[in-house]
Amino acid sequence: MLNGLEATRQLTQMPGNIWRILILTTFERDDYVFEALRAGASGFILKNAPPEDLIAAVRVVAEGNALLRPRSHGALFTNSHSAPA
Helix, strand or coil: CCCHHHHHHHHHCCCCCCCCCEEEECCCCHHHHHHHHHHCCCEEEECCCCHHHHHHHHHHHHCCCEEEECCCCCEEECCCCCCCC
8 A cells, every 4th residue: 555655756757747746634744745745746735724725725736836835824835846855
């Protein structure tokens, strides 16, 4: 069984990668956010986010942008798919 990060890695390493992956999680740790981005995720949002934030997150990622919302105050980074090394 794969966890979300490993599934993300495998999908984004496929030839002709067309995937835009939004991680929906309960983990609120910066290291998990960075690992998700390294795995190829386009977005990261907590499961307890309000419904309107989830809808906005899907739209942002679908448009090809990146969304990082690891905490309730969150942050939006447009066209940024890198994390600190």
